Amino acid sequence: MPLDVVKLTMDLVGYNSVSELTNVPVTRYVAKVLKSLGFKVEELRYTDMNGVEKLSIVGKLGKGTGGLTLMSHDDVVPATNIEDWTGSPFKGRVSKGRLYGRGSADMKGPLAASICAAAQFRAKDLTAPVYIVVTADEEINGHGAYDVTRRSKLFNEARKGCGIICEPTGLRVVYAHKGxxxxxxxxxxxxxxxxxxxxxxxxxxxxxxxxxxxxxxxxxxxxxxxxxxxxxxxxxxxxxxxxxxxxxxxxxxxxxxxxxxxxxxxxxxxxxxxxxxxxxxxxxxxxxxxxxxxEGLYTSPDSLLVRTALKITGSRKPTTVPYGTDGVAFRKKMKQLIVCGPGSIAQAHTVDEWIELDQLNRGVDVYSRFIDQFCVNGRL
Ligand SMILES: [Zn+2]
Missing domain, CATH: 3.30.70.360 (Alpha-Beta Plaits)
Known part of the structure; x- marks a missing residue:
């Protein structure tokens, strides 16, 4: 079933999931979309230190273990300086090739791109599974990712495979970041x-x-x-x-x-x-x-994952970033991890945050090629 990446990003931006609030409604919505695509979905709930309900999910399409895991968070930073925003931060708006809204770049757009890529595949076509992980609280303490790493049965079976943290990198391949x-x-x-x-x-x-x-x-x-x-x-x-x-x-x-x-x-x-x-x-x-x-993230630039990622994205060299991601938690179990996602980190956390529609579409294309390589061709 083809899904429209712009519409799905707008839908996700429409939920106010600032980290101090609950992310349950937006995550339930993602779970519903994943189930409609044939994913099996595991829910991991917890109550944060302020007594707010949080939900992370791990979805799986296909049989077996390993395969490819696409990871995102669905909490966002607060929309401060609200009077400076052109429109409502929690109502997606498309103008001149850009989609505006809190979380459009960091990282509801990249999450939507990963889901739309997976939507192009059916379980029966896969020789290895595709997992989609959505975490809570990445913007404050990474608790959602630690919880997934500790408790998720599906993540535990995915860990021998490869993982992509879909944070915005302009689709450059990031093999290391600081802890x-x-x-x-x-x-x-x-x-x-x-x-x-x-x-x-x-x-x-x-x-x-x-x-x-x-x-x-x-x-x-x-x-x-x-x-x-x-x-x-x-x-x-x-x-x-x-x-x-x-x-x-x-x-x-x-x-x-x-x-x-x-x-x-x-x-x-x-x-x-x-x-x-x-x-x-x-x-x-x-x-x-x-x-x-x-500790930070580090996957050898010579690894098969990084080399394959360079081929898929058409880049010559992998790079590093000075900021952290949920990878600091995931790396405790999954050793082959990179960061690669559509959009620019420069737009993250800003007033009038945006992502280029072109990046969103390229993100879908890149992730579907990753799935094809890792889960259909079955070369890994
Ligand atoms: Zn982020």
Whole structure:
């Protein structure tokens, strides 16, 4: 059954699925479309930390295991500066070869392209299965993807195959992206009116620690050891955030919090910088918590998946991107992963977000060629 990629993208954009809201209605709609195409659909629900219902799904067309998995998320970032939008962010609008709306590029358009590509195949024509994964919460913490990786029976049978994360790359083939690191450091003080000298200012203990963090940042940005030439930029910053939540200047701050984040790169061992931070925190009487450490994505540029992807997309060289995707979760089980999708990341998260209709159509074409290669020809 042929599906129209522009209409399907408009339908998806029409659901307000900002990450803080539920994504259940839009995901149910996708599940319905997939079922109408002959997909078997597994639902993975959870309640997020704010008590909001979330739903991720894994659809499967065809028999067997492995094959090809096309992955997207259906949550979107908020449509801020709403007065600057030309139309409603949650009502798709086509004008001069572009489809406008929140999520059109990131990434309801790419999701629609993957579904429309799969719609060109019937289960009986496939020698290996096609899976379509749709996750919740990619824009905030990747919980949906971690949940799929942990709990999904279908993803577990797909993991030996190849995966494409359909985030917008202008249909360039991305073989590696950075991961993430988050550290929280807390200093405790005692509240008192500053006129009494009875308080303890929590910021004071933080100051020498911050000076040390500045040194680490300098090192992270200049040392060859923390550089990977495959990326642009080749370094990541030791990003330092500080907050004492103090509302009155005449009261000594009781809490001071420093948040460090860093984009991990494959091939760069960041452990010495983490240990130096831990030691410095202890030396200055601060509480240290390593919250997140997720490795980036890396599939060899010489792998069959990357080489095949280059042929299909007509590109000469694969590339890397400095941002992360749900791939940080999926890579724990699926080893052959690339990022490749229609549209440009430059439009993601912007006012009047758009995707070119030409990219959407090319996306359908590229994904259908991937399915043909991996699931019909059965060469892998
Ligand atoms: Zn995205």
């Amino acid at each position: 993430g690191l988050a550290i929280r450091i807390e200093s405790k003080g005692r509240a008192a009116h500053t006129s009494t000298l009875k308080g303890t200012n929590a910021n004071l203990k933080m100051i020498p620690f911050l000076a040390e963090m500045k040194k680490i940042n300098d090192l992270a940005l200049t040392s060859r050891r923390y550089r990977n030439e495959e990326f642009k930029p080749a370094h990541s910053e030791w990003s330092i955030g500080i907050n004492d939540h103090n509302t009155a200047t005449n009261i000594s701050p009781v809490q001071s919090v420093c948040r460090i984040s860093y984009r991990l790169m494959p091939g760069v061992d960041i452990t010495p910088l983490i240990e130096r931070t831990r030691k410095s925190a202890h030396k200055h009487g601060l509480k240290f918590q390593l919250l997140i450490r997720t």
